[in-house]
Amino acid sequence: MLRLPKFELCTPTTVAEAVALLAESPDAMIVAGGTDLVPNMKHELFTPSRVVSLAQVRELRGICRNADGSLAIGAMTSLAEVAASELVRAQAPALAQACSLVAGPQLRTMGTLGGNVLLDTRCQWYNQTYFWREALGFCMKKDGEVCHVVKGGKNCVAAASNDSAPPLMTLGATLEFASPRGRRAIAIDDFWVADGIFNKKVERDEVLVSIQVPKAPAGxxxxxxxxxxxxxxxxxxxxxxxxxxxxxxxxxxxxxxxxxxxxxxxxxxxxxxxxxxxxxxxxxxxxxxxxxxxxxxxxxxxxxxxxxxxxxxxxxxxxxxxxxxxxxxxxxxxxxxxx
Amino acid sequence: MRGMGEYQLEVNGDTQPVSAPDHWTLLEVLRYRLGLTGSKQGCDKGDCGACTVLVDGKPVLACLTLARASEGRAITTIEGLMPAHLRAGGTGADPLQQAFDRCGALQCGFCQPGMILSARALLDRCPQPSREDMRDALSGNLCRCTGYTQIFEAIESAVAEKLQLQPKLRSWEAQRAAKESTR
CATH class of the missing domain: 3.30.390.50 (CO dehydrogenase flavoprotein, C-terminal domain)
Structure with missing residues (x-):
C-alpha cells in the first residue's frame, strides 16, 4: 500500500484564486488530473506542504474555435475529450491521435492536456518508491548526485514522455500561463530545456491556462x-x-x-x-x-x-x-x- | 485543523459526511471511512484498474483521485449497482453482475469490481458494443486469472439478455460444437 505524504489541499474555483493560493506557499504544487503528480507523491518524489487542485476551476475546461480559426483548448480539458473532439480531429489530427493513445481509458478520463504538456520527465531509476531509490543510493534527479544511466554523467537524461508535446510542436502551438505578474504566452518550441531534472521553462507560481493551436492550411x-x-x-x-x-x-x-x-x-x-x-x-x-x-x-x-x-x-x-x-x-x- | 477536511461526498446516490485528512485518496475514504471495501487496492499507483469507480458515470481510478477534489460529483462503487438496479424496477443484482456470475467470468475476483464498473460505463454509453469496443473499454483493467475471454463473454451475455438476442456460443461451446460436427 502506497500512502501519500501529508499536505493541505486547496480547491479554488477560479484561476485568480488558484494563482493566489500558489503564491502564498513557497512549495505549493498544482494537481490537475492527478495521474502524474499523485503516483510521484506516493513515491516521495514530491512532498509539497500544499496542493492546489484545479478540479473545480470550470473556466479551464473546454475546446473552442477562435475568430481567426485557431483552437483554444483549456488546460483542464481531459485527454479523452481532446481525443474525441470533432474540432481537434479535423484541425489537428495528430494531437487527437496522440491523446487517444495516452495510457488507458480511466487515465485519459482523469488526465488533462495541460497536465500532459507539463508531465514530469521519466527514468527507470527515478520513478520508483523511496525504499527502492534509497537502496540504490538515489540519483541526481532526486535526493542523490550520480546518474545511473550515464556513468559519470553530469546532466540528468530522464526522458520527456508526454505524448501530446510532439504533435503540439508540429502544430506550432502556444502555451498561455497566468501568474501574479499577469499573463504570458510562450511558443511550445521554445518551452523545453535539455535538462531531465526539470525540462520546462515555467516558474513555480505559474498556472497553465490554455493551449492555443493555430489554424492549419486546408491541405x-x-x-x-x-x-x-x-x-x-x-x-x-x-x-x-x-x-x-x-x-x-x-x-x-x-x-x-x-x-x-x-x-x-x-x-x-x-x-x-x-x-x-x-x-x-x-x-x-x-x-x-x-x-x-x-x-x-x-x-x-x-x-x-x-x-x-x-x-x-x-x-x-x-x-x-x-x-x-x-x-x-x-x-x-x-x-x-x-x- | 489544517490538512483535515470535513466535507460531503455523493456515493451511490446518498450524500455521506466525511471527515478525513486532505492527503487521503478517494479509495482510502471509500474503504476506510465509508466501509465500502468493494473497490480494491491493487497496485495503488494507477496501473491495474482494481480501484475503478464511476465518477459522473465515467470510470476513473480512485487510488489517484484526491477524495476532497471529488466533492459535488456523483460517485458509483460496485456496492451501488444492485441498489440502482432495484430502484430502476429490476430484480436481483445488476444484469452485468448476474452475467459475470453465469459465465464464470472470475477466478480470484480481485479485478471484478473494476471490470464490472468499466463494463457498466461501456453499456451505458453503447448498448450493443463490439468485441473491439469491449477490449478498448476494459484495456485499463488488468486480470491475471481468466485471460479475459469469459469476461468479454459475460458482457456479450448481458447484452444478449437485455436486447433479447440469441446469445453467442461461448468459446468452449463453439469448440465442442466444432468437434462434434467433424465426428
Missing amino acids: HRGAYGKLRDRGSIDFPLLGVAVRLDLDAQGAVEHADVVVTALAAQPKRITKLDAILRGQRPGTPEFEAAVAEAAALAHKQCKPLPNIPGDADYRRDMVPVYVKRTLLAASRGEGPVHHV
Whole structure:
C-alpha cells in the first residue's frame, strides 16, 4: 500500500484564486488530473506542504474555435475529450491521435492536456518508491548526485514522455500561463530545456491556462505513432508526430517530424522538410523520400537506457515508426502502433 | 485543523459526511471511512484498474483521485449497482453482475469490481458494443486469472439478455460444437 505524504489541499474555483493560493506557499504544487503528480507523491518524489487542485476551476475546461480559426483548448480539458473532439480531429489530427493513445481509458478520463504538456520527465531509476531509490543510493534527479544511466554523467537524461508535446510542436502551438505578474504566452518550441531534472521553462507560481493551436492550411495532414510495451497503460518508448501540408496540387508544401521519449526534451528531425517538399504522396518518389527521411531520423536519434525498453531496439524502431507515421499521415490515417 | 477536511461526498446516490485528512485518496475514504471495501487496492499507483469507480458515470481510478477534489460529483462503487438496479424496477443484482456470475467470468475476483464498473460505463454509453469496443473499454483493467475471454463473454451475455438476442456460443461451446460436427 502506497500512502501519500501529508499536505493541505486547496480547491479554488477560479484561476485568480488558484494563482493566489500558489503564491502564498513557497512549495505549493498544482494537481490537475492527478495521474502524474499523485503516483510521484506516493513515491516521495514530491512532498509539497500544499496542493492546489484545479478540479473545480470550470473556466479551464473546454475546446473552442477562435475568430481567426485557431483552437483554444483549456488546460483542464481531459485527454479523452481532446481525443474525441470533432474540432481537434479535423484541425489537428495528430494531437487527437496522440491523446487517444495516452495510457488507458480511466487515465485519459482523469488526465488533462495541460497536465500532459507539463508531465514530469521519466527514468527507470527515478520513478520508483523511496525504499527502492534509497537502496540504490538515489540519483541526481532526486535526493542523490550520480546518474545511473550515464556513468559519470553530469546532466540528468530522464526522458520527456508526454505524448501530446510532439504533435503540439508540429502544430506550432502556444502555451498561455497566468501568474501574479499577469499573463504570458510562450511558443511550445521554445518551452523545453535539455535538462531531465526539470525540462520546462515555467516558474513555480505559474498556472497553465490554455493551449492555443493555430489554424492549419486546408491541405494539412497529421498523424502520431507510439511505440509501447502493451496496448494500454504504458508511457511511450518512442513517440513520433508527423505534419504534412499538401498544396492545391497534392504535393508536399511543408513537412515536420518531432520525436519524443528518447531524451530530456522532444526532438525535431532537422533538414527533413527539404527531402519531402514537392513530393506527391502515392508516387514512388514520395516513398523513396520517406525512406530517406526515416534514415535521416535514425541518424539524428540516439536514445539512452533511461526508460524501460532496450535502447538499441528503441533506436532501431525510430526509422520504422517515422516511415509508418509519415505514410499514415499522407493517407489521412493513423494513429500508428503495432501493439 | 489544517490538512483535515470535513466535507460531503455523493456515493451511490446518498450524500455521506466525511471527515478525513486532505492527503487521503478517494479509495482510502471509500474503504476506510465509508466501509465500502468493494473497490480494491491493487497496485495503488494507477496501473491495474482494481480501484475503478464511476465518477459522473465515467470510470476513473480512485487510488489517484484526491477524495476532497471529488466533492459535488456523483460517485458509483460496485456496492451501488444492485441498489440502482432495484430502484430502476429490476430484480436481483445488476444484469452485468448476474452475467459475470453465469459465465464464470472470475477466478480470484480481485479485478471484478473494476471490470464490472468499466463494463457498466461501456453499456451505458453503447448498448450493443463490439468485441473491439469491449477490449478498448476494459484495456485499463488488468486480470491475471481468466485471460479475459469469459469476461468479454459475460458482457456479450448481458447484452444478449437485455436486447433479447440469441446469445453467442461461448468459446468452449463453439469448440465442442466444432468437434462434434467433424465426428
